[in-house]
Amino acid sequence: MAQLTLPKNSKITKGKHWPAPAGSDVAQVRTFRIYRYDPDADTGPRWDLFDVDISKCGPMTLHVLIYIKDEIDPTLSFRRSCREGICGSCAMNVDGRNTIACTKGVDELKGSGGVISISPLPHMAVIKDLVPDLSDFYAQHAAMEPFLRTTTPEPQKEWRQAPEDRDKLDGLYECIMCASCSTACPSYWWNGDKYLGPAALLQAYRWLIDSRDEATGERLDALEDPFRLYRCHTIMNCTQVCPKGLNPAKAIGEIKKMMLERMV
Amino acid sequence: MARLQTPRSKISGLGSSGHGTHHYLVQRVSALALLVLVPFVLFQFLAAFTSGYDAAYIWVGSWVGTLSLLALVTAMFWHLRLGVQVVVEDYFGGWLRMVLLLISSFGCFGLWLISVLSILKVFFEG
Ligand code: SF4
Ligand code: FES
Numbered sequence A: 001m002a003q004l005t006l007p008k009n010s011k012i013t014k015g016k017h018w019p020a021p022a023g024s025d026v027a028q029v030r031t032f033r034i035y036r037y038d039p040d041a042d043t044g045p046r047w048d049l050f051d052v053d054i055s056k057c058g059p060m061t062l063h064v065l066i067y068i069k070d071e072i073d074p075t076l077s078f079r080r081s082c083r084e085g086i087c088g089s090c091a092m093n094v095d096g097r098n099t100i101a102c103t104k105g106v107d108e109l110k111g112s113g114g115v116i117s118i119s120p121l122p123h124m125a126v127i128k129d130l131v132p133d134l135s136d137f138y139a140q141h142a143a144m145e146p147f148l149r150t151t152t153p154e155p156q157k158e159w160r161q162a163p164e165d166r167d168k169l170d171g172l173y174e175c176i177m178c179a180s181c182s183t184a185c186p187s188y189w190w191n192g193d194k195y196l197g198p199a200a201l202l203q204a205y206r207w208l209i210d211s212r213d214e215a216t217g218e219r220l221d222a223l224e225d226p227f228r229l230y231r232c233h234t235i236m237n238c239t240q241v242c243p244k245g246l247n248p249a250k251a252i253g254e255i256k257k258m259m260l261e262r263m264v
Numbered sequence B: 001m002a003r004l005q006t007p008r009s010k011i012s013g014l015g016s017s018g019h020g021t022h023h024y025l026v027q028r029v030s031a032l033a034l035l036v037l038v039p040f041v042l043f044q045f046l047a048a049f050t051s052g053y054d055a056a057y058i059w060v061g062s063w064v065g066t067l068s069l070l071a072l073v074t075a076m077f078w079h080l081r082l083g084v085q086v087v088v089e090d091y092f093g094g095w096l097r098m099v100l101l102l103i104s105s106f107g108c109f110g111l112w113l114i115s116v117l118s119i120l121k122v123f124f125e126g
Helices: A061-072 A135-143 A163-167 A186-191 A197-208 A216-223 A237-241 A248-263 B007-012 B021-049 B053-061 B063-091 B094-125
Strands: A013-018 A029-036 A046-053 A091-094 A097-100 A115-119 A126-128
Touching: A029 A061, A046 A061, A097 A237, A135 A197, A135 B007, A186 A197, A186 B063, A197 A216, A197 A248, A216 A248, A237 A248, A248 B021, B021 B053, B021 B063, B053 B063, B053 B094, B063 B094
Parallel strands: A013 A046, A029 A115
Antiparallel strands: A029 A046, A091 A097, A091 A115
């Protein structure tokens, strides 16, 4: 259900300002407004301002966050692992758009009024600072049974696939499960309890069109629902934000086509 | 207190309801019908109406008028009902969703019925 205002305990207040140390090159200083929430404190979330001399850190947004954690405020929490856009851990909302911080260049960030905002993925419960609770998101992924389902006895060597059929998986298998797409989707915000969201549906399609899979019908059955699949209204935020350049909206469209194909 | 439930149990919920594609299909087919019917009826009706009330009345009572109007109101209220359902499901939850869906169903059906009876009345009287 739509929620158009933040609940009382989620209202964001003004937090601390950490000025750049004296002697910093003023031309290199950029201001980052970062969402902070400490579950152990009695206060709600707040915006902290960090003036960072970006000549002191690497070129990506993640470098800035690591710099802040190392040099300014060690209590800042965020997830990261691979720092090269393959693990999906560092997804967050940077400069108004969901993305992964490790491949987002600071030079690409426009900011608003000279301030670049960084907040957790939208509409998720926040565990701490930039760390959202993605348990449901992962459960949705698992519910898509992201593995080959077959009843034919396993061949001795391998399940064979024609190169053309293998090509159909391109643009689908590369998903790093960062959740940028699903958490950018209004339908997922309002009805995330029932709507599976673009990431899970892209994953579903990846297995639906796998020529080796023998459970296509059952997979479609599991999606035949006004909420699970048809909450997608082709808003396209998912495709716009995907940091891997994938197209979940198209995958969902293809699932709808398969649904029609087996009906008419 | 939050329910003690695994995320997977929460996501699986009551399972899939087994429909949705039909709604999706009818919504698009009715849109297609409206794309043809709306300009057709508008054009014909306005042409008749510019020659006065009597001419418009005669057009509504004609075979072409009655049939196209019946098709129009049927496609229109069906499409409306399906569209409103989507909006209600998007923005409302719980009992409010149920109530609004009932109101929209009865509302659309009632308006459709009144329209059909009015058109037929002109057809049989005219
Ligand atoms: S489709 Fe793109 S945005 Fe969505 S989870 Fe996968 S990589 Fe992230
Ligand atoms: S740290 Fe792995 S995707 Fe950013």
